[in-house]
Amino acid sequence: MARPPGPTPLPGGGGSADASAEYLAFADRVWRGEESLRRHYAGEFTTGRLVAVGERTGFFPAFSNVVVFDTGDGLVLVDSGGAATAGALHSAVRAFSGAPVRYVVFTHGHTDHVGGVGPFDREAPGPEVVAQEAVVARFDRYRLTAGYNEHANRRQFGLPALTWPEEYRRPDITYRDAFTLPCGELNFDLLHVRGETDDHTRVWVPELLTLCPGDLFIWAVPNAGNPQKAQRHPEEWAAALRDMGSLGAEVMLPGHGVPVRGAGRIRQALGDTAGLLETLCEQTRDLMNRGLRLDEVLHRVEVPRALLERPYLRPTYDECEFVVRNLWRLWGGWYDQNPARLKPAPDAAVAAEFAAAAGGADVLARRALGLLDAGELRLACHLAEAAALAAPEDRDIARVRARVYARRAGRETSTMARGIFSWAAAESASAAEGTDVATELARLNEAEAGDG
Structure with a gap:
């Protein structure tokens, strides 16, 4: 060339x-x-x-x-x-x-x-x-x-x-x-x-x-x-x-x-x-046409790794997984084909039921930490979020949520995912420590810089 x-x-x-x-x-x-x-x-x-x-x-x-x-x-x-x-x-x-x-x-x-x-x-x-x-x-x-x-x-x-x-x-x-x-x-x-x-x-x-x-x-x-x-x-x-x-x-x-x-x-x-x-569009459309739920589509679309290795196609801002979601919204609307989410109960009410079934919000929080240690970050986020919704005034659970999302943010490559997870971590940290989001974001950024 x-x-x-x-x-x-x-x-x-x-x-x-x-x-x-x-x-x-x-x-x-x-x-x-x-x-x-x-x-x-x-x-x-x-x-x-x-x-x-x-x-x-x-x-x-x-x-x-x-x-x-x-x-x-x-x-x-x-x-x-x-x-x-x-x-x-x-x-x-x-x-x-x-x-x-x-x-x-x-x-x-x-x-x-x-x-x-x-x-x-x-x-x-x-x-x-x-x-x-x-x-x-x-x-x-x-x-x-x-x-x-x-x-x-x-x-x-x-x-x-x-x-x-x-x-x-x-x-x-x-x-x-x-x-x-x-x-x-x-x-x-x-x-x-x-x-x-x-x-x-x-x-x-x-x-x-x-x-x-x-x-x-x-x-x-x-x-x-x-x-x-x-x-x-x-x-x-x-x-x-x-x-x-x-x-x-x-x-x-x-x-x-x-x-x-x-x-x-x-x-x-x-x-x-x-x-x-083009490949994201083709794969998403094919899976939608087969009648799969959004959840299945998200985890079945295969992203060509060779393309993502190009210096001009790194997932540093947006992500392919988010593109798939946007295509679903464009072609199929907002319903993800999970009937429970068509007319759902409030998130906090669902979380309270899960906590009661598990034996308490603290049980969910402990399990979230176990998943975090095992490297199961996606699952850890679900349980930490449910625990925090079920016990919004519990500062220890807020600290767990902050820890989970801070770890998640540190593993992300895109500005969008990192920003949302960092904000969630800072929200919980500020609630637990009686500070504000700006202070906790600054602490989180300092910690990430130290790790880097």
């Missing part, structure tokens, strides 16, 4: 050649599996300069990346990052060029991609924001469910002080299926895709052979199963990945993670990601 070309200096003086070369060398090591994305996500490369990644193209590497194109008649941004990096983005863009930002294209409406427009709106003239029309409905939903999203994201990312925004920069231009946005010497081919979201746009710049897939490619198992978020669309997502792989892109600049350069690498990355989603 040919190595991708070196960085092209950016017009306007943005981004030194040395810094760009260093970042792209890092990205190359990530591709080869020699280094993780930790330095990227730690913000080490989020400086006051853009990275030169191709002709007329600057890249702002952050938790959520931003791509800047010099069209010869102003700038076009693909995404704007989150509110936390808005100032740094503005400084980097202005170090690159004093030309006006003509357009900001939202690849989708997630808050970490749409929060950085403010500093550019305060300029004259300000940019026009372009997005698929469903972004507007997303922003409306976010305002109506702000409380839920705040709680869900606190758990998912372990951030007890996180606040959910209720004001959003709405688009000036929307489209439905496809839209070509001409600006200066470049054309931006926008195509609506349902994948991680129902409002997703992939951006293709044919003059530069550059693809901006947004969150359709994130250097991890696709975020197609998130247990706390709205419906995902894995089958359409896989088809979009195949389509993007046929474009002949030489540069791919994703919404998360590092750039991929070289047509062969891009085809491989998109094809492998599509293949993972």
Whole structure:
């Protein structure tokens, strides 16, 4: 496989050649599996300069990346990052060029991609924001469910002080299926895709052979199963990945993670990601068609280990098991075919009955610890949860629940599972010790860092 070309200096003086070369060398090591994305996500490369990644193209590497194109008649941004990096983005863009930002294209409406427009709106003239029309409905939903999203994201990312925004920069231009946005010497081919979201746009710049897939490619198992978020669309997502792989892109600049350069690498990355989603879809549908319960489907789908070993398909954020659940919800609804759960008794009442049958909640807790010691973490969680529900005021049982979920969190690879289990451990620890969740999360993180 040919190595991708070196960085092209950016017009306007943005981004030194040395810094760009260093970042792209890092990205190359990530591709080869020699280094993780930790330095990227730690913000080490989020400086006051853009990275030169191709002709007329600057890249702002952050938790959520931003791509800047010099069209010869102003700038076009693909995404704007989150509110936390808005100032740094503005400084980097202005170090690159004093030309006006003509357009900001939202690849989708997630808050970490749409929060950085403010500093550019305060300029004259300000940019026009372009997005698929469903972004507007997303922003409306976010305002109506702000409380839920705040709680869900606190758990998912372990951030007890996180606040959910209720004001959003709405688009000036929307489209439905496809839209070509001409600006200066470049054309931006926008195509609506349902994948991680129902409002997703992939951006293709044919003059530069550059693809901006947004969150359709994130250097991890696709975020197609998130247990706390709205419906995902894995089958359409896989088809979009195949389509993007046929474009002949030489540069791919994703919404998360590092750039991929070289047509062969891009085809491989998109094809492998599509293949993972396709096999999950095919296996899940086959098992559903055979009349199996969700419980059986979850434990029978076989994930190709070779794909998960790719540096860009590790289960570091989402997990294949969650994708299967999301497919069940998409194709079969919420009923898991266990009749007891169609119209169930309250969880606490069921737990109290189990505790009574076992001889007390403490018996369940002790058994949970035995299972924990035996490495049966899934079963240990069931019993610890039942014990805590049956005896919510018992501090010793709360300590057992905290211990079980802390061990479970430490064994997980995905942000989503680790976040939920860590939050559960911190909840019980705070109840047992009379502290708060934030304090216990900090202690848990310190313990994990010490173990690591």
